[in-house]
Amino acid sequence: MKRTDYLVIGSGIAGLTYALKMAARFPDRTVTVVTKAAADETNTKYAQGGVAGVTDFENDSFDKHINDTLVAGDGLCNPQIVEIVVKEGVERIREMIAWGAQFDKDADGDYSLGREGGHSEFRILHHKDVTGKEMERVLLEKIGSYPNIEFVKHWFVIDLITQHHLGYLVTKSTPDIECYGVYALNTHTNQIETILAGSTLLATGGNGQVYRSTTNPAIATGDGVAMLYRAKGRIENMEFIQFHPTALYEPGVGGQAFLITEAVRGDGGILRNKKGEAFMAAYDERRDLAPRDIVARAIDSEMKIGGTEYVYLDCRHMNREKFIHHFPNIFEKCLSIGIDVSQHMIPVAPAAHYSCGGIKTDEWGRTSIRNLYAAGECASTGLHGANRLASNSLLEAMVFGNRAFEKAAEATGTIIAAERVPDWNTAGTTDPHEMILITQSLKELQLLMSDYVGIVRTNTRLERAMKRLDLLWSEAEQLYEASTVSPQLGELRNMITVAYLIVKGAQFRKESRGLHFNTDYPDKSPLLQNIVL
Incomplete structure (x- = not known):
């Protein structure tokens, strides 16, 4: 059993921002960061385009960035x-620069600002086409100087510990549900450990792996949301995927899938169909710099019209050296x-990239469960609405990693007595005899989500998806009850839960808005707001 003052699940920009600030504020307290892979294997690492922020106040303004969002x-x-x-966000960017982040500059020494879809001005700071990787590097280097931060790598978190594990009935209507820590599988020993904490932050990233094609790494399985x-x-x-x-x-x-950052279109790249026609003008007056939901649906339409699996991104006219x-x-x-x-156009197609919904939080990153915070892609803060503006994700992660720290630092959460929390019960379980039971279910899940719950949806597709999900859930739960826990089985279970939440939300939303487009309800409804599950 481990005990820590502050527990962080996930090692992306949100989790590391929180951990770094908490360790600096309280050098006599312990901060534990748990990650199921290597320290830098996060969604942050694969963020190419940059971070949006108003730094050029002569040509840009907060009001413009707010309006674009x-x-x-x-x-x-x-x-x-x-x-x-x-x-x-501007202060968080300055803080990141002070910590050592090297954003690109022009010949005059000014920051080289990019522009992406949906932005009215050039405001994207970037480090080549590996901005997230650069920011992750800075944070990991800085965190290494704090002896009160413990990094626990290759541990798979299974469940949050609440009153449920103390023998109480906990439902959605239970007031004051509390989080006491987590159960986690130590993959080095294959033992399930108990980690107790006064305060816990979920910074577990996205869930793109529920789809067959995604820009997300293999770790993006929606664990925190599930x-x-x-x-x-x-x-x-x-x-809103x-x-x-x-x-x-x-x-x-x-x-x-390898991401071709939106910044390429910001620098002049042009989308063309199989005939070589620049088609975006037919869909939006902003053409190739329209918001992502519009561009993705336009590409999907062109692929269906042309009977192809991709369109082209034309960069042949752009300066090669630049x-x-x-x-x-x-x-x-x-x-x-x-x-x-x-010399050649780049074949491109849409791929699942980012979850705009997630764990409902308030303006301080607090969830509906006491002593539990969430930040980064796993959280639904209210920033993105029905569609995220390009390069707002790293900004949000920094802001809410900091805000969760500020509120958690004020709290006086005490660590529950160890004797009150039972050890994980593995009685009656055995190692699964056939891994194909897990791998085949995963393939089925990704296929049905891609075919039925993709860019364009219908009521019939969603109904079929739900029926198949019910069967997958039943099979996975039977396997879970009978088998010793493995990361593969835990991830499958989490992804089925996340897929269910996506489909259920899509069924409730009887309109087309942002990233959710249902041909049975092509118009927006003035009555529908956020759908809470």
């Missing part, structure tokens, strides 16, 4: 939260599969 969110953003993130839902916490707006319009199309290559300087990893990746971007 509200427009992209299609009427469902919380204006108070948008203002908080936009205004406080755990909180099982603990009877509040989840909202899970139907953002598909990045331009993932590199590689025939026969499954799993994580492209290589700004997008070195994209250039090298394309070259490795025989595509010279200065």
Whole structure:
């Protein structure tokens, strides 16, 4: 059994911001960061484009950034939260720079600002095309100087510990549900450990792996959202799954798709169909710089009209040297599969990218469960609404990692007595005899979500998806009850739960708004707001 003052689940930018600040504020208290993979294997690491923030006050303003965010969110953003993130985000960016983040500068020494879809001004700070990786590097290096931070790697968190584990009946209507810590599988020993904490932060990232094609890494299995839902916490707006319009199309290559950042279009890249026609003007007056939901649906439409599995991103007219300087990893990746971007167009197709919904939080990152906070992609703060504005994700993670720290630092959460919390019960379980029971269920899940709950939805598709999910859930729960826990089984169980929440939210939302487009309800409803599950 482990005891810690502050527990952080996840090691992306939100979790590390929180951990770093908490350790600095309280050098006599312990901060434990638990991650199921390597310390830097996070969604943050794969964020290419940059971080949005108003730093050029001569040409830009908070009001412009706020308005761009509200427009992209299609009427469902919380204006108070948008203002908080936009205004406080600038200080968080300056803080990151002070810690050592190297954002690109031009020849005059000024920051080289990019522009992406939905932005009215150039305001994206970036480090080449690996901005998230640079920010993750800075945070990990700084955290290494704090002896009161313990990094626990390759531990898979199974469940949150609440009154339920003390023998009490806990339901959605139970007042004052409390979090005492977590049960976690130590994959080094294959033992399930109890970690007790005075305060816990969920910073578990996204859930893109529920889809067949995603820009997310293999770890993005929605663990935090699923755990909180099982603990009877509040989840909202899970139907709003953002598909990045331009993932590199590689025939026969499954799993994580290589992202072609929106910044390429910000620098002049043009989308073309199989006939070579620039088609975005037919869908939106902003053309290639329209918000992601519009661009993804336009590409989906062109693919269906042309009977193709991809469209093209044309960069042949762009300056080759400038492209290589700004997008070195994209250039090298394309070259490795025989595509010279200065001579060939890049085949691209939409891929699941970001979850705009998640764990419902307030303006301080507090969840509906006491002593439990959430920040980053797993949280639904009210910033994104029905569609996230490009490069607002890293900004939100920094702001709410900091805000959760500020509120948790004020709290006087005590660690529950160890004797009150039972050890994990493995009685009656055995190792699964066939891993195919897990791997095949995962394939079925990803296939049905991609086919039925993708960019365009219908009532019939959603109904079919739910019926198949019911069967997958039943099979997975039977296997879970009979088997010793493994990360693979735990992730499958979590992904089925997340998929259920996405479909259920989509069924409740009888309109088309932002990232949720249902052909049976093509118009927006003035009555529908956030859907809480």
